[in-house]
Amino acid sequence: MSERLSEETRGPLLDPLLANGWTMVQGRDAITKTYSFDTFVEAIGWMMRVAIWAEKWNHHPEWSNVYGKVVVVLTTHDVGGLSSLDAKLARKMDSLC
Helix, strand or coil, X not given: CCCECCHHHHHHHHHXXXXXXXXXXXXXXXXXXXXXXXXXXXXXXXXXXXXXXXXXXXXXXXXXXXXXXXXXXXXXXXXXXXXXXXXXXXXXXXXXX
């Protein structure tokens, strides 16, 4: 089981993500990012590639899709906030673009 990120681990795991377009969600211990694609098919294709990894790691995003835009929120519900799984999935999402 994952653990909530400690103060010592937050910076090293989150700072690179925050520098790459992720932002903290106000009022929650979560991160968010909006991905933009040229078409609906590209957006859904990316979501399917992410879904394979999310299922493999048993860590699923909160997300919504409107045409070529996908809004993602990551948090680990089991620990009540961010865990290393969120950073891992965020990095994977970025790499699949």
